[in-house]
Amino acid sequence: MLNIIDTVIFDLDQTLLNKTQSLVNFSIYQYEQYSLDEFIPDMNEFTLKFSELNLMIMPKEEVYRRLVEFFKIDGNLYHELLADLNQNFHHYSVGYPGLHEMLHSLKEDGYKLGIVTNGRDFYQRNKISALGIRDYFTGIVTSGSVNIKKPDHAIFQMALKHLNSIGRRTVFVGDSIQADIIPAKELGMYTILKAKEVSSELPDAICDELIEIPSIIKSLESN
Numbered sequence: 773m774l775n776i777i778d779t780v781i782f783d784l785d786q787t788l789l790n791k792t793q794s795l796v797n798f799s800i801y802q803y804e805q806y807s808l809d810e811f812i813p814d815m816n817e818f819t820l821k822f823s824e825l826n827l828m829i830m831p832k833e834e835v836y837r838r839l840v841e842f843f844k845i846d847g848n849l850y851h852e853l854l855a856d857l858n859q860n861f862h863h864y865s866v867g868y869p870g871l872h873e874m875l876h877s878l879k880e881d882g883y884k885l886g887i888v889t890n891g892r893d894f895y896q897r898n899k900i901s902a903l904g905i906r907d908y909f910t911g912i913v914t915s916g917s918v919n920i921k922k923p924d925h926a927i928f929q930m931a932l933k934h935l936n937s938i939g940r941r942t943v944f945v946g947d948s949i950q951a952d953i954i955p956a957k958e959l960g961m962y963t964i965l966k967a968k969e970v971s972s973e974l975p976d977a978i979c980d981e982l983i984e985i986p987s988i989i990k991s992l993e994s995n
Contacts (some may be wrong), residue, residue: 776938777883777992778883778940778971779884779885779886779935779943780878780886780888780941780942780985780989781885781911781932781943782885782942782944782946783887783889783922783946783951784889784891784896785889786946786947786948787868787966788867788868789866790867792823792827794865794866794899795823795826796865798857801864802856802857803818805856806852806853806856808843809940810847811843812845813848813941816838818843821842834851836850840853848894858894861895861900862899862902863902868982869981870982873982876908877907877986878985878986879908881888881986882909885910886912886931886935887931888913888922889913889914890914890921890922891915891916892914892916893916893917896916900912913927918930922951923954925958925959927961928955935989938960939961940961941962943964944961946966949975952965953972962989962992963976963988964985965978965979966982977991977992
């Protein structure tokens with residue numbers, strides 16, 4: 773007998789990838805690599821501002837324009853810092869604990885796995901490869917490659933088509949109520965919110981530990 777659920781689709785940033793820690797790691801590297809202590813004596817100040825801006829939805833060009841302006845960094849470094857981010861950020865990517873074990877478990881149980889993520893195509897794919905998880909996934913859809921962003925239903929539907937799946941047999945795992953949970957539910961998917969305790973009845977389940985996801989999916993199937 774086939775499982776009721778046969779597909780699991782994930783968001784990337786703050787769901788599989790610990791974006792906050794990855795930003796901290798990269799900001800420390802850039803601070804040291806480009807001797808930014810000449811402009812910013814306190815490295816923590818740079819790390820906090822760098823992370824804050826990169827967690828906002830804005831082009832990376834704008835992030836560095838603001839950093840240069842805010843910290844009065846030599847304008848000649850602008851293009852170097854930006855190019856360095858594009859080329860090297862993925863080397864500082866950190867996954868959440870249990871990432872590989874969770875994906876391995878789902879793959880072993882026969883689920884089809886996909887990713888739907890907002891972001892530039894090369895940038896997101898580099899992070900996926902750096903985490904060492906590329907081969908787990910049959911379908912990866914980035915907003916940069918299709919010019920459509922979550923929460924637009926169309927990007928979710930593209931992933932379902934890639935995976936030869938349908939909404940009611942799919943679980944979507946993400947960290948955003950607006951961008952992940954609501955559109956996935958509207959398309960008939962089961963939903964798991966990657967978060968600590970949240971007072972929301974929208975997701976079918978809430979969990980902060982990736983390793984718990986396979987057992988949560990089993991319980992969704994049996995309900």
